[in-house]
Amino acid sequence: MRLCVIPARGGSKRIPRKNIKPFCGKPMIAWSIEAARSSGLFDQVIVSTEDPEIAAVAVAYGASAPFVRPLSLADDQAGTGVVVTHAIRWFAENREAASLVCCLYATAPFVRPSDLLDASGVLNDTASAFVFSATTFGFPILRAIAYDEAGALGPMFPEHIGKRSQDLPEAFHDAGQFYIGSAQAWLENVPMFGPRSRMYLLPRHRVQDIDTPEDWERAEWLFRAMQAQPA
Numbered sequence: 001m002r003l004c005v006i007p008a009r010g011g012s013k014r015i016p017r018k019n020i021k022p023f024c025g026k027p028m029i030a031w032s033i034e035a036a037r038s039s040g041l042f043d044q045v046i047v048s049t050e051d052p053e054i055a056a057v058a059v060a061y062g063a064s065a066p067f068v069r070p071l072s073l074a075d076d077q078a079g080t081g082v083v084v085t086h087a088i089r090w091f092a093e094n095r096e097a098a099s100l101v102c103c104l105y106a107t108a109p110f111v112r113p114s115d116l117l118d119a120s121g122v123l124n125d126t127a128s129a130f131v132f133s134a135t136t137f138g139f140p141i142l143r144a145i146a147y148d149e150a151g152a153l154g155p156m157f158p159e160h161i162g163k164r165s166q167d168l169p170e171a172f173h174d175a176g177q178f179y180i181g182s183a184q185a186w187l188e189n190v191p192m193f194g195p196r197s198r199m200y201l202l203p204r205h206r207v208q209d210i211d212t213p214e215d216w217e218r219a220e221w222l223f224r225a226m227q228a229q230p231a
Contacts, residue, residue, distance in 0.1 A: 003098040003183075004042040005087045006032055006063065008106040009074045010051030014212055019049075019106040020057045023216075024223050029054070030061040031109035037062050039113035041120055042102065044095075048087050050074040066095070080179075081189060088183050098183040108177040109223055110206040119180050119200040129196035130181035132174060135207045140168040172199060175207045 008019040008029055020027040029047065036045045047058035048069045055065035067090050073083055084103045091098055100123075102116065115133065123131045142160035147153045155161035160168060179192060190196055206226075208219045 001044065001091070001096045001098045002042045002100040002102075003088070003091060004036045004045045004102045004104055005084050006036070006045070006047045006058070006104050006106050007080060007083045008047050008049045008051070008054050008058070009069070009078075010049065010054055011074065011076065013076070015210070015216055018210065018216070020054055021216075023109055024220055024227070027057050027061070028109065028210075029058060029106040032104050032106055032111065033058060033061045033063045035108075035111045035113050036102070036104055036116065039116040041100075041113075041116050044091070046087065047106075048083055066090070081186065081192075084186050085189075088186055100180065101183045101186050102178055102180040104178045105176060107210045109219065110202075110208065110226075111177045115200065115202070116178065116180070119178070122198055122200055123180055123182075126198050128181075128198045129185035129190040130179055130192055131198045131200050132179040132192060133177040133202055133207075134172050134199035135175045135202045135204050137171045137173060138204055140165050141171045142168050172201075175202050176209060177202070177207070 006029065010017070012018045015021065019029045023031065033045060036042055045063045047055060047063045047065050049055050049058070049065060050069040050071055058065050069083070069086070073086055080103055084101065088098055088101055100120065104111065119131045119133070142157045144156040145153055146156045174193070205222060208222060209215050210219050
């Protein structure tokens with residue numbers, strides 16, 4: 001069974017209720033649900049939440065909410081891995097054991113069905129434990145500048161600060177959209193950012209953290225601009 005788990009707790013602090021806050025005409029979580037369902041990749045698309053309102057929105061947009069997430073896994077200290085493994089174990093005990101498992105964030109409106117399909121293809125072709133969405137840094141991180149409490153500046157990597165951008169290695173970061181792997185890899189807690197994983201690269205214009213009101217506003221600008229482009 002191929003399972004998509006969308007974690008969506010109700011206690012977001014910096015953007016209250018952000019998982020179901022309207023984003024470009026729909027509750028934020030709806031975009032992730034629709035991408036997962038449209039991909040045709042999954043037998044089950046579920047939302048893991050402790051919040052009845054989020055569960056109701058999820059069901060209205062075609063996902064299921066087959067259990068109430070334990071409150072011990074619903075605070076801001078609970079990591080993604082334990083939430084996903086809870087869902088995997090719940091299905092194994094109550095429904096059907098999963099083989100392929102995708103964690104898709106509720107705040108990933110830029111994800112496309114083709115991303116999920118292509119990433120699963122990379123997983124199969126490389127026999128990796130995980131494939132996760134990633135993108136490049138827009139500026140060489142080896143030329144980063146740091147400052148202390150007094151405001152004194154200095155290069156974080158002094159040996160690289162004078163080098164040209166084109167002479168420095170390209171660096172990548174987690175895009176924070178989705179993570180696809182085998183159920184066994186999730187249950188064994190295989191390191192996500194280790195040698196058994198592969199990156200699925202996204203263009204920078206389709207990657208935006210949505211953790212602050214400023215992030216949210218920028219994400220809506222980007223989303224509307226992409227929707228306005230001719231097909």
